[in-house]
Amino acid sequence: MHDRIVKQRAALVLSQPFFGALALRLAIVEDTTCESMWVDGVSLGYNPAYVDKLDDLELRGVLAHEVLHVANGHCWRMGLREQQRWNQACDYAVNPLVLNAQFKLPQGVLLDGRYLGKSAEEIYALLRQEESSQQPQQSAGGAGSPTPQPSDGEPSQAKSNGCGEVRQYTGADKPAVESEWRVAVSQAAKAAKMRGSLPGDLEHLVEAALRPSVDWRAVLHRFAAEAAHDDYSWKVPNRRYAHLGLYLPSLHSEAVGDAVFVRDSSGSVFDETQRQFAAEIVAMHQQLQPARLIVIDCDTRVTQVQTFARDEVVDLAPLKGGGGTSFKAPFAWLESEGIAPAFLVYLTDLDGGFPPAAPAYPVLWGSVTPLDRVAAPPFGECVEVIA
Known part of the structure; x- marks a missing residue:
């Protein structure tokens, strides 16, 4: 020693x-x-x-x-x-x-x-x-071009x-x-x-x-599953008790409504996080099979909307946007289209203006900024997303 x-x-x-x-x-x-x-x-x-x-x-x-x-x-x-x-x-x-x-x-x-x-x-x-x-x-410099050197204060990736x-x-x-x-x-x-x-x-x-570490993917899947939960229904009687003359409800799974995912395209969410989020969107579509999967890209405005049917293969287009950040546009667009989704998940840095009122459907905010450094959203659940 x-x-x-x-x-x-x-x-x-x-x-x-x-x-x-x-x-x-x-x-x-x-x-x-x-x-x-x-x-x-x-x-x-x-x-x-x-x-x-x-x-x-x-x-x-x-x-x-x-x-x-x-x-x-x-x-x-x-x-x-x-x-x-x-x-x-x-x-x-x-x-x-x-x-x-x-x-x-x-x-x-x-x-x-x-x-x-x-x-x-x-x-x-x-x-x-x-x-x-x-x-x-x-x-772009070609095979004979010298390797660019980092500027002062920016060590190269090859440094010890x-x-x-x-x-x-x-x-x-x-x-x-x-x-x-x-x-x-x-x-x-x-x-x-x-x-x-x-x-x-x-x-x-x-x-x-x-702070206990939380797997944001697990929170995402739990949130979506709860928002699209099974419930007891009187539409189909429970045959297990019919011979006793009892008319009881059975566990009946209604078709999951529309699932909406919003991608912050302002540039504040890095490529790797966007890739992992996209993978979870595809997994969620396969797992829950919502009536429609709606993926919205938004900076200060809605820049792209992609819609996939329940039996459609999800192939997400590249992210579109690059301006500032405002959270109002996706909620306004859904309202103007008359869409009331089963749930909405929003991936963002939580730095922007929120809608004046909470929507009627559940919202999950996936924050790429540690939660101890941002104010809590005025509505919805929040989870820290660190890729």
Whole structure:
């Protein structure tokens, strides 16, 4: 075990108890195969050659950096995302917090003011969107063209992992480990607050980390199923009790009415999220078989409407739009067409003007902005959609 790491970890316990208490939970492992450091929620790996290049204050800052990755759940939230881009997104998310807590970090760490206050998932989507938008420009130059260099303050995607690598914990006890860390983060935050040493932005991070994660797809399917629920009907008597002379209702499934999905086409919802949302629209059509599937694209106005019958194959056209955001137009269009759907699902960033009154049908807002950063809609249910 590297003596300097132990010493700086002890310094964290005394000077920054939030970081120190959490750092003690990580087993320190020497790993000469890694470039710098890594963390997976259970262990902290380090390359001695990298540690030797850091002064004591930088080493303390890097330890705080690694602790924040675990405290923020980065070690179990990557999912199917690409590893290197996820590492970069996580670094962009935690580095400002580390610096704001008065730590020192090594030269060249990932920092960008555009990502301040955003989650790793949001930053990942932004990085992916930026990379996709640059690809046509890069390919247009031909085979002999030089590779474009990033502008100042925008590190290239090929840059090293900086302070370290966020590894995903894959043990069979992952749920228990994650739960233990939630408790530990909460306890460390309370202890630090009692000493007056928990910065406001870290308090916000703790609140976000302690919120239970919700699979928006499960919420979407539950909402749609409930909105199109089966009910008891007297139209068809229950034959099970007919021989007793009892005329009782039977469980009768009425045909599901129109299902409406609205896609915010203002540009605030990234391509990957739109693709995943489109996949869920198709799945919902197959599962519920509504009378009609109506998909509306809208920025400040309705830019496209696609309608599919119950037995029709759903092949969604590309998103149309790109202006500002207003939520009034889709509801007004449905009213003008005399359509009262079984339910409506709206994918958006929740930054826009709402209708003056709630419609009579159920509405689910899928917010691509974390719910703790936006005001609740005046009506309907809301779920956070992070792709």
